[in-house]
Amino acid sequence: MSQIPASFAQLIERAQQQEPRRVCAVAHPCDEVSLGCALEAAKLGLFTPILVGPKVRIEAVAAEHGYDLDGIQIINTAHSHESAETAVLQVLRGNAQLLMKGSLHTDELMHAVMTVEGKGLRTERRVSHVFITDVPSYDELLFITDAAINIVPNLTTKVDIVQNAADLHVGLGLGIPRVAILSAVESVTEKIPSTLEAAALCKMADRGQITDVIIDGPLAMDNAISLEAARIKGIKSEVAGRAQILVAPDLEAGNMLAKNLTFLSGAEAAGIVLGARVPIILTSRADSATARLASCAVAAVYADALMKKNAILAAAAGE
Numbered sequence: 001m002s003q004i005p006a007s008f009a010q011l012i013e014r015a016q017q018q019e020p021r022r023v024c025a026v027a028h029p030c031d032e033v034s035l036g037c038a039l040e041a042a043k044l045g046l047f048t049p050i051l052v053g054p055k056v057r058i059e060a061v062a063a064e065h066g067y068d069l070d071g072i073q074i075i076n077t078a079h080s081h082e083s084a085e086t087a088v089l090q091v092l093r094g095n096a097q098l099l100m101k102g103s104l105h106t107d108e109l110m111h112a113v114m115t116v117e118g119k120g121l122r123t124e125r126r127v128s129h130v131f132i133t134d135v136p137s138y139d140e141l142l143f144i145t146d147a148a149i150n151i152v153p154n155l156t157t158k159v160d161i162v163q164n165a166a167d168l169h170v171g172l173g174l175g176i177p178r179v180a181i182l183s184a185v186e187s188v189t190e191k192i193p194s195t196l197e198a199a200a201l202c203k204m205a206d207r208g209q210i211t212d213v214i215i216d217g218p219l220a221m222d223n224a225i226s227l228e229a230a231r232i233k234g235i236k237s238e239v240a241g242r243a244q245i246l247v248a249p250d251l252e253a254g255n256m257l258a259k260n261l262t263f264l265s266g267a268e269a270a271g272i273v274l275g276a277r278v279p280i281i282l283t284s285r286a287d288s289a290t291a292r293l294a295s296c297a298v299a300a301v302y303a304d305a306l307m308k309k310n311a312i313l314a315a316a317a318g319e
Contacts, residue, residue, distance in 0.1 A: 005134040005268055007141050008294040011172065015300040016045040022303050024098035024281070024296075027087035027109055028053040028080045033285050033292075034102035035061050040289075041296040042072070047098055052087040053077055080104040084112035088120060091278055097303045100281040100296070106148070113276055120276075126150070126160040127275035129282065130168055131258045132298055135267040138225065143169060143177070143245040144261075147254030148282065149273060155197050158247065159210060162201060164274035165245050166213045171305035172298065180224035180243035181217025182253070186235060188218060194249035201247075214238050217247070221257075270294035272302070279303050 004012070024047040029035040035058065038049045051058055051069075055076040062069050075090070077083045084104060090096040099121070101109050113127070114120045129148035132141055145165045150157055162179060169177040181198035188195045198217030205215045216239035222229040227241030235241075248254030261267040268291050273280035279299040283292045 004290050007134050011301055012297040015297040018304050021048050022098055022300050023048045023096040024100050025050050025052055025087040025090040025096035026100045027102050028083035028104040029102035030057045031103040032065050037292045039067050046296045047300050053083045084109045085116050088112045088116040097278055098299050099278055125275035126157050127273055128161040128164045129273050130165050131269045131271045133261055133267045133269045135261055144254055144258045145247055147258045151251045155200055162210055162247055168302055170212050171302045176212050177244045178239040178242055179213045179215040179245040180219045180239050181247045183218035186218055186220050186223055270298050272299045
């Protein structure tokens with residue numbers, strides 16, 4: 001494993017300090033990467049895993065790679081579809097507070113998330129994905145959204161995308177975020193629809209339709225993260241040059257941005273899905289070991305924050 005960036009190390013330490021330790025249902029961990037990640041997260045004390053998948057296959061992978069399954073709960077299933085559904089059911093029944101993707105397709109897991117027992121893990125929010133990136137040349141963690149779930153989000157979906165990311169930023173203890181709504185230019189023009197949506201999102205935040213954000217847009221990538229670029233272009237705002245959350249106009253732009261930072265700029269990128277009842281860890285075989293463990297830590301810390309927030313709301317409602 002490469003050296004863990006300080007920002008991720010702090011999140012891992014926070015996850016390790018949680019009491020009680022949160023439980024993660026791991027759907028179909030039937031390859032070296034997914035099983036190894038779940039077991040390493042357990043070893044580090046990030047969460048307690050429940051492995052959901054064909055027991056014979058899981059045990060075979062463990063034996064092949066020298067993984068110790070002693071004390072690890074395994075729920076036997078016949079195939080990946082059943083693994084996804086059973087993992088979601090573990091959450092619905094209160095046995096797990098986290099969900100993690102194993103060696104199955106993302107759409108297979110997300111289908112179960114949306115449909116098991118009629119509603120799955122859906123809430124009033126649209127689900128969205130956030131990359132939490134540690135970029136060596138940037139002073140703080142940089143969130144990128146949505147780069148994995150919503151392909152061409154409309155304005156209503158973008159409201160949830162922004163709110164999900166903002167709630168995560170606050171839930172991780174990072175404070176009220178500075179949010180940049182990205183486009184190709186920083187001027188509003190009907191020729192580029194994403195600039196119109198950016199302007200609308202900013203006004204919606206002014207009206208309280210999006211909360212806990214300091215937001216500006218449209219902003220081009222340069223003036224979102226470079227104070228010098230913002231100065232040269234005469235952009236004065238609390239966000240320009242200092243963004244903490246970058247909201248991409250669509251999935252293609254967000255995905256390319258995140259992968260450019262990872263493979264060209266040496267960034268480490270953790271990633272989770274938000275907007276469901278619990279955080280969902282989506283790891284990729286191309287992720288580094290550091291990124292996978294950081295994803296687990298982010299999800300565990302945020303799950304703890306969500307549970308405490310919900311407990312406070314429930315107590316207030318009962319008064």
